[in-house]
Amino acid sequence: MLRDEVAVGVLIASLAAWMTLHLLLAIRLARTGPWWRGPVACAVPPLAPYWAVRAGHRVWAAVWVLALTVWVTCRVFFAK
Helix, strand or coil: CHHHHHHHHHHHHHHHHHHHHHHHHHHHHHHHCCCCHHHHHHHCCCHHHHHHHHHCCHHHHHHHHHHHHHHHHHHHHCCC
16 A cells, blocks of 8 residues: 555656656746747657757756656556
8 A cells, every 4th residue: 555655656746847847948948049949849848858958958858857767667667
């Protein structure tokens, strides 16, 4: 029972972190690069870390990838 609750907590936290970071990267991309990169990165998620690395936001891109990796890993291992 406790394992299931922890898994759900980690899933919710990692998805919330990923979504927040995704919106943050889209806003940063809209401010620092051409304005159209923000909305496009918001619509096509894999472009967000790619363009973020190219714009010099390497740490934010790495945290974005980490949050998504944690979510996918928990989703794969705790899926029922």
